[in-house]
Amino acid sequence: MEYFDKEYCLEVWGDMACFTRPELKVERVSYDVITPSAARAVFESIFWKDAIRWEVTKIEVLNPIKWTAIRRNEVGAVAGKNIKSIYIEEKRQQKNALLLKDVRYRIYAKLIFIPVRDRKNMKHDPGFDENPGKYNAMFERRAAKGQCFNQPYLGTREFAASFRLIDKNAEDLRPAIDENRDFGIMLYDMDFSDIKNVQPMFYRAKMVQGAIMVPAYNSEEILR
Template identity: 55%
Template sequence: MKKSNPFRLKVWGANACFTRPEMKVERVSYDVMTPSAARGIFEAILWKPAIRWIITQIDVLKPIKWDSVRRNEVGAVMSPKSKCLYIEKERQQRAGLILKDVEYIIHAYFELTERAGDSDNVTKFEQMFLRRAKKGQCYHRPYLG
């Protein structure tokens, strides 16, 4: 497998939530960004079938702070057979424990996959990533959970 040079990406936000799977109903975040969330941020900037991002390290730059939030959610899904859904009857208030004022540096590199074509090479994708990151371009907006 051919792999790229290492990249470092600084990400920050007012809030973040990396939900722990054992607490789905009342969402509670992990203390730190998960590797899969970090990979999602890199893939938001550059995703190609020919590459796979590998996260090597996540640096936490700000102290871990928590915030408790409440929000209204709808407890039911409207089925194709039903004609309507009464939101007032299905409304549920859920609590969440989220991170606030977060900042990370994510360290990663990518490897070429078996789906890489003859014209695909590491340098090409390195330059694409750097160009897109510097311009703030992304395939979809990265988010912190």
């Protein structure tokens, strides 16, 4: 059971972005717009605790959708138990990438407070010292000051994102692009309910007058 959800709005932007399509394994090709999971990650980079979760509700596209193609060097190996050291010159691979450029979005998400009694692996309630207002205030203070625990990024870590907290009810907000488009099936998020069998979730993304309404996590619109 979840309580006292409050919606916030961030404006995020960057020079380049890559929201990788999972069905394309070799070459990196971005979705046309930011995915809900990437938008959620921006909010989590500013503030996250086990007492809350972020649920993205709407995405507004503020800049026209533009593309660019680049070739990047990647390392074709991962260090682990069987590979203790990697010689970059031997494992270097050149791959093409189709990226977005000059992106700017307004992303909306609810900060949903989860009481201790409803959190996993918690067997008792420590008292009455926790409340949703505390977490709302912590996020608002950090976002207003531009503070973050990790640098937010636009799909991949090399594409850093700038952000600012927005009053969603302000009358002078920059309008979204005047465009309607059906993006088809898009990655929604990952289902971590079974940590040994993490599964992707998808949804049908439709943009109307520059705005994409994102269904709730438990909505029937989510394809699992």
